[in-house]
Amino acid sequence: MTSTDAATEGHEAVALLDRTRTTVQPELRSTVESLPDSIRRVAMYHFGWEHADGTPASGRAGKAIRPALVLASARALGGEPLHAVRAAVAVELAHNFTLLHDDVIDEDPTRRHRATAWTVFGTPAAIIAGDAMMALALRLLAEDPHPASGAASARLAACVIELCAGQQADCAFEQRAPDEVSLDECVAMAMAKTGALLGSSCALGALYAGADDEEIAAMDAFGREAGLAFQLIDDLIGIWGDPDTTGKPAGADLAAHKKSLPVVAALASGTPAAEELAELYRSPMDGAAIRRAADAVERAGGRDWAQVQAADRMARAVQQLSRAVPDLTAAGDLLALAEFVTRRTR
Amino acid sequence: MTSTDAATEGHEAVALLDRTRTTVQPELRSTVESLPDSIRRVAMYHFGWEHADGTPASGRAGKAIRPALVLASARALGGEPLHAVRAAVAVELAHNFTLLHDDVIDEDPTRRHRATAWTVFGTPAAIIAGDAMMALALRLLAEDPHPASGAASARLAACVIELCAGQQADCAFEQRAPDEVSLDECVAMAMAKTGALLGSSCALGALYAGADDEEIAAMDAFGREAGLAFQLIDDLIGIWGDPDTTGKPAGADLAAHKKSLPVVAALASGTPAAEELAELYRSPMDGAAIRRAADAVERAGGRDWAQVQAADRMARAVQQLSRAVPDLTAAGDLLALAEFVTRRTR
Numbered sequence: 045m046t047s048t049d050a051a052t053e054g055h056e057a058v059a060l061l062d063r064t065r066t067t068v069q070p071e072l073r074s075t076v077e078s079l080p081d082s083i084r085r086v087a088m089y090h091f092g093w094e095h096a097d098g099t100p101a102s103g104r105a106g107k108a109i110r111p112a113l114v115l116a117s118a119r120a121l122g123g124e125p126l127h128a129v130r131a132a133v134a135v136e137l138a139h140n141f142t143l144l145h146d147d148v149i150d151e152d153p154t155r156r157h158r159a160t161a162w163t164v165f166g167t168p169a170a171i172i173a174g175d176a177m178m179a180l181a182l183r184l185l186a187e188d189p190h191p192a193s194g195a196a197s198a199r200l201a202a203c204v205i206e207l208c209a210g211q212q213a214d215c216a217f218e219q220r221a222p223d224e225v226s227l228d229e230c231v232a233m234a235m236a237k238t239g240a241l242l243g244s245s246c247a248l249g250a251l252y253a254g255a256d257d258e259e260i261a262a263m264d265a266f267g268r269e270a271g272l273a274f275q276l277i278d279d280l281i282g283i284w285g286d287p288d289t290t291g292k293p294a295g296a297d298l299a300a301h302k303k304s305l306p307v308v309a310a311l312a313s314g315t316p317a318a319e320e321l322a323e324l325y326r327s328p329m330d331g332a333a334i335r336r337a338a339d340a341v342e343r344a345g346g347r348d349w350a351q352v353q354a355a356d357r358m359a360r361a362v363q364q365l366s367r368a369v370p371d372l373t374a375a376g377d378l379l380a381l382a383e384f385v386t387r388r389t390r
Numbered sequence: 391m392t393s394t395d396a397a398t399e400g401h402e403a404v405a406l407l408d409r410t411r412t413t414v415q416p417e418l419r420s421t422v423e424s425l426p427d428s429i430r431r432v433a434m435y436h437f438g439w440e441h442a443d444g445t446p447a448s449g450r451a452g453k454a455i456r457p458a459l460v461l462a463s464a465r466a467l468g469g470e471p472l473h474a475v476r477a478a479v480a481v482e483l484a485h486n487f488t489l490l491h492d493d494v495i496d497e498d499p500t501r502r503h504r505a506t507a508w509t510v511f512g513t514p515a516a517i518i519a520g521d522a523m524m525a526l527a528l529r530l531l532a533e534d535p536h537p538a539s540g541a542a543s544a545r546l547a548a549c550v551i552e553l554c555a556g557q558q559a560d561c562a563f564e565q566r567a568p569d570e571v572s573l574d575e576c577v578a579m580a581m582a583k584t585g586a587l588l589g590s591s592c593a594l595g596a597l598y599a600g601a602d603d604e605e606i607a608a609m610d611a612f613g614r615e616a617g618l619a620f621q622l623i624d625d626l627i628g629i630w631g632d633p634d635t636t637g638k639p640a641g642a643d644l645a646a647h648k649k650s651l652p653v654v655a656a657l658a659s660g661t662p663a664a665e666e667l668a669e670l671y672r673s674p675m676d677g678a679a680i681r682r683a684a685d686a687v688e689r690a691g692g693r694d695w696a697q698v699q700a701a702d703r704m705a706r707a708v709q710q711l712s713r714a715v716p717d718l719t720a721a722g723d724l725l726a727l728a729e730f731v732t733r734r735t736r
Contacts, residue, residue: 080558
C-alpha cells in the first residue's frame with residue numbers, strides 16, 4: 045500500500061467513526077439518561093456530556109471504535125447496520141463500565157484529558173456507576189426485540205467475564221516481579237482485556253446480520269486479532285505517546301511499573317538492556333529514570349517486537365475476516381477501522 | 391396465629407430453605423466454578439466453599455431466601471420449581487454481587503462470621519469478582535433455553551440498576567447530616583436496595599411459571615413489601631442483634647453512623663431522645679455511647695415504629711400475594727418464608 049492510500053484510508057476511518065457517533069450517540073445518550081438520577085450524573089460526566097456540576101459539556105465520548113465495529117460487521121455480513129444500533133450501544137456501555145472500574149482499580153487520575161469519575165465523585169459512586177452501566181448494557185440487549193438479542197446478550201455477558209479475567213490478570217501482574225511474568229501470559233491477558241470486547245463487537249454485528257455460527261466465530265477472531273494489534277499500539281503509546289494527544293503524562297505506563305507488552309518483551313530479551321530495565325522497575329522512577337527505561341525497552345527490542353507483532357496480528361485478523369467475508373471488498377469499513385487503530389502512532 | 395403455629399411455620403421455613411439449598415446449590419456451585427481461575431478463588435471464598443488458601447471449607451453460602459422465593463413463586467403460580475432453578479441461581483448470584491461490592495464500598499471487615507473478600511484478596515479482586523458474578527447471573531439467564539429467560543434477563547438487569555440506585559442513595563445518606571435525611575427517602579432507599587431483588591425473585595418465579603403480566607406485577611409487589619419488612623428487621627438486628635448470631639459487633643450500624651430506618655424514624659420523632667441521638671451521631675462513638683444511642687432510638691420510638699412498619703408491610707405483602715394467588719393455601723411456602731424473615735429477632 046502506498047502512503048497516499050494509507051492517508052486516504054485513515055481519513056475513511058475517521059469519517060466512519062464520525063458517522064458511527066452520529067448514528068449511535070442519540071440512542072447511547074438516551075439510554076444513559078434513563079439511569080436513576082444519582083447514577084446518571086456520574087455517567088453523564090464520565091461520557092463527557094456534563095461537567096462535574098451537572099452543566100452541559102461538549103466533550104467527546106471516546107472514539108466509538110467498538111460501536112463502529114458492530115455496525116460495520118453487520119453491514120459486511122449483509123445486514124442492515126441500523127438494526128444493530130442497540131448492540132452497538134450495548135458494547136459501548138460495556139466498554140465504559142470497564143473504564144470506570146479500571147480507573148478505580150488502577151487509581152488513574154485522568155481519562156480523556158479530564159479528571160476520572162472516582163476522583164470527582166468518589167470511589168463508591170464510580171464503582172456503582174460502572175455496575176449500573178454493565179447492567180444497562182445487558183438490559184438493553186435483553187429488551188431488544190431483534191431475534192438475535194438473546195444470543196447477543198449471552199455473548200456479551202460471557203465477554204464481560206473474560207474482560208474481568210483480563211483485568212484480574214493485569215492486577216496480579218502488577219504484584220509480581222518483572223521477571224515473573226511471561227510474554228505468553230501477557231499476551232493472553234491482553235487478549236482477554238482488549239481482544240475479547242473487540243471480538244464480541246464484531247460477533248454481535250454478525251449475529252444481528254443473521255450470520256451462521258462459523259461466520260460469527262470468524263468475525264470474533266477477526267476482532268480479537270485486531271484488538272491485540274490495537275493493544276500493542278496502545279502499549280507503545282503508553283510509553284512513547286505524546287502527552288498532548290494521550291492526555292496522560294509521558295511514559296505513564298513506565299511510571300506505574302506497568303508490565304505492558306513491549307516492556308515484558310524487552311524484559312524477556314536476555315539483553316543487557318533487559319537487566320537495566322528490570323533494575324529500573326525495582327524502584328520508583330523520576331522523569332530521567334522514565335526516559336532511561338523507555339530507552340532500555342527500545343534497545344532491548346521491545347519497541348520493534350511490538351510493532352512487528354501488531355503487523356502480524358493484523359495479518360491474522362484479515363485472514364479471519366476473509367473466512368467470514370470472502371469478497372473483502374464488502375468489508376472495506378472493517379479493514380479501514382482495523383488499519384486505523386494500528387496506525388495511530390505513526 | 392398462636393405461638394405454636396408460629397413455631398411450626400418457622401420450622402417449615404427453615405426446612406424449606408434447607409431444601410432450596412439442596413436443590414439450588416449444585417447448579418450454583420458449578421456455575422461459580424465455571425468462572426476463570428483467578429476470579430473463581432475469590433468467589434469460592436466469598437460463598438464459604440473455600441478458605442483463603444483455596445482448601446475446601448464447609449461454610450454455608452447464606453440463607454438462600456431469594457432462591458427459595460423464586461422456587462416457591464414458581465410453584466404457587468402452578469409452575470414446576472425445578473424448571474426455575476437457573477433463575478434461582480441467577481438471583482443468588484446477583485445478590486452476592488451486591489454483597490461483594492457493598493462490603494468494598496462500606497469497608498465492612500466481616501460477613502457471615504468471616505473476613506470479607508476485599509480484606510483477604512484486596513479491593514481490586516473483590517470489585518472484579520463482583521463484576522464477574524453479576525455478568526454470570528445475566529449470562530446464566532440469557533443462555534437458559536426456557537421461554538421466559540429473555541424476559542427474566544431483562545427484569546434482573548433492570549433490578550440490578552435499581553439495586554445500584556439504592557446503594558448509591560445509601561452512600562449519599564452517609565455523607566449528609568442526620569436531620570437532612572427524611573424517612574420517606576430512607577424507605578425509598580430500602581425499597582430499592584432490598585425490596586427490588588426480593589420482588590424480582592418472586593417475579594422471576596412467576597415468569598418461569600408462565601404467569602401473566604398482572605400476576606407477575608403482583609408477585610413483584612409481594613416480594614417488595616416482604617423485602618421492606620425484611621430490611622426493617624435487619625435494621626433492628628443491626629442495632630439490637632446478638633453479635634454471636636449476626637457475626638457483627640453489637641450496634642455495628644450505630645457505630646458506623648448508619649442512617650437505618652429505626653434511626654431515621656427516631657431522629658424524625660421530635661422528641662428529646664431524637665436530639666440526644668442526633669448529638670451522638672455528630673461524633674465517633676465508643677461502646678458506652680453506642681449503648682446510649684441504642685437506648686435513644688428506643689425512647690424516641692424508632693424501635694416500635696420499625697416493628698409496627700414491618701408488620702404493616704407484611705400485611706400489604708399478603709394482600710399483593712392474594713392478587714396473584716387468590717387461594718392462599720397454594721402459597722403456603724411463600725407465606726412461611728415471608729413470616730420467617732420478619733420473625734428472626736423474636
